[in-house]
Amino acid sequence: MTSEARQSQHAPELRTAARHIGRRRFLTATGAAAALAFAVNLPTAGTAAAAELDAARLTEDPFTLGVASGDPRPDSVLLWTRLAPAPFEADSGLPAQRVTVHWEVAYDERFRRIARRGTATAHPEFHHTVHVEVGHLGADRVLYYRFRTGRWISPTGRTRTAPEPGARPRSLTLAAVSCQAYHDGYFTPYAHLAADDVDVVFHLGDYLYEYAVNSAGGARNYTDRTLPALFDRETVTLEDYRLRYALYRTDPDLRAAHAAHPFVVTWDDHETENNYADDIPENNVPPEEFLLRRASAYRAYWENQPLRRPQLPDGPDMRLYRRLQWGRLAQFDVLDTRQYRSDQAYGDGARLPGPDIDDPSRTMTGASQERWLLDGWRSSRALWNVVPQQVVFSQRKFDLATPSRLSMDAWDGYRASRRRLLDGAKAAGIENLMVLTGDVHVGYAFDIKDDFDDPDSRTVGTEIVATSIASGKDGTEKPANRDTYLAANPHLRFYDGRRGYVTVELGREAARADFRTVPYVTRPGAPIATAASFVTAAGEPGLEPA
Known part of the structure; x- marks a missing residue:
């Protein structure tokens, strides 16, 4: 079935129904939506909890999940915590009362x-x-x-505010992270990042994975x-995601790591479901079921991340793309390449x-987000224009054949959409474009080319791809396909x-990227x-070697 045909099935009333989950009535869009409403209860804070818990009655530490901060601005920062004396219980060990x-x-x-x-106030409706x-x-x-x-x-926790809009700071050091499958190993890189002197951390997606985690913690092999x-089931309901x-x-x-640095977060697919595209699920489940699942995933994401009020989801919709500035040194345009994209062409893989x-009607970002990004570039006064986002932006041929296989889930599957962004950056006079990427569980450094098929084409920017924190287990310095990739992609x-x-240290004269790696994650304590x-x-x- 084509993307257009599948999307036409998703009538507006289904999205409206998902937006109203949690209201104390049956949903009328479909019988399935009504049945699922009980499993996804998302009222507004304060609508169901008039009573307040006397905090003096808390006999167990409620701060088991730590603290976090995010989205630093020149005069403000967002602070986060969650009360959970018993984090592995559905109610976190707290009654349905305000704290x-x-x-x-x-x-x-x-x-x-x-x-x-x-x-x-920690509201039970927001899981405290x-x-x-x-x-x-x-x-x-x-x-x-x-x-x-x-x-x-x-x-x-330690956090910071950004410089004034007109300030000209000499430098900014950021970290880029992605892909932390709990069942694939320990989060040892975060221990080292917590000790690093960075100003802000960008999480580029796959903060969690929906797959089952067995009693031994998967590759962690707890004894x-x-x-x-x-935990030994796939996440589907709001309770599962929480x-x-x-x-x-x-x-x-x-x-x-969260306590040491402010985070700026964006999601990819696994926070909801592998390789979903807009309202199109990975598998052929009824659309109303997926929209309700998406609403649950988005709600739990907002609850558990240091995000501001404008990011609060409305049912299955959540505006995650947003803009941050670091004085005149850097502008960060944080993208969401999952919620608004067209369905993948020809399947999800290579x-x-x-x-x-090359169909111009297909999009990676959706029309509104694309327009927002291009308008932001036109008005930018920053030296560096950085785009934290999810999937590989540069062309990545998988073999030396002609034509070569490409990833349909990355920007290679949406070339017209990528072309519009490159043309927009050129029209805006963007001289220092940097794309930050996650997703692929390896570290890449790309020169972004105006024409990827011409090695002599003008270089228009830089793409830095952060490897995973744990996804993919231990990994290797030289993957079996490395020589092929380097030969097939001269800009890699x-x-x-x-x-x-x-x-990445952004300075007035240059930017420097350092790829920090550990030799293993399937056991704790790896050096970096x-x-x-x-x-x-x-x-x-x-890019030139430092």
Whole structure:
């Protein structure tokens, strides 16, 4: 069935029905939607919980899942925590009552110089998560924060605000991370990232995986603990997704990274379901079932990430794309290439190209997001224009044949959409374009070409692909297909198959990318090393070894 035919089945009333899940009535769009409404209860905060819990009655530590901050702006930052005395229980060990949480932000780690303090309410409707947007903090400051409820005090988090819009900071160091399948290994790279001196972390998708996790934790092969059977199933319902976030957040290295640095997050597919495209699921389930599943996944994502109020989902819809600035040094246009895309052409994997990939009616971003990005480039005053997003942007031929197979799930399957962005960047006069990517569980460094089929074509930007934190298990420095990929793609400057992350220092004269890798993740305690470093000069796109 064609993408257009499948999408025509998804009548607007189904999306409307999913948007209204949680209302105390049967949904009228379809019988299946009505039946699923009971499994996905998403009321507005305060509609079902008039009672307040006396926090003095909390006998177990409620801050088991740590703290986090995100989306730093010149005068504000978003602070997050979730109350969960029993994180592996559906109710997290709390009754369906409101809990008052005190928060404070300080200029020093000992909280002797308080910047702001206040209270927030942890609503049971949001699974006792707390999102606090703290303003009036001053620009370009390092800050410390913590929460308290009853006699319990959370771990201390470290965060920061961005510089003023007109400021000209000398540098910014970011980290890019992606793909952390719990069942594939330990999150050791996060332990090292927590100790790194970076200003902000960009998570580029696949924060969790929907697949079952067995009692031994998969490749973690626990011998000192047994995970509950409730994790040994695929995530489908709101309860499933909430519990899966709890499992991931119990990892101490992930908690340490969140506490050490502000995160800017965007999703890919596994936070909902593998390789979905807009409202088209991976498998042929009824559309109303997938929209309800998507609503559950999006709700749990917002609840468990340091996201601001504008990102609060409306049923199966959530505006995740957004823009952040770091003075005049950098503009970050965070994309969502999953929620609005056309269905993959010719299947989801590596396929020979056909005419559909050049069809201008097909899109990776949707028309509104594409227009937003191009308008943002036209008005940008930043030296570096950075695009954190999900799937490989540059052409990536899988073999030396002509024609070569390409990934239908990446931008190669949406070439007309990619062409519009490259033309838009050129029209806007963008000189220093950098794309940050995740998804593929390997580290790549690409020169972005105006014409990928012509090695002598003008280089118009840089793509840095962060390998996975754990997905793919241990990996290897030299994957079996590395020589083929390098020969088939002359613009590919680096390829490494180990786990880790990337740090990028953006400066006034140049940007430097360091690929940080660990030798294994299927057992804890791996050391970290820099596998390779590259620089690209401001105004002269193209990567060179550092």
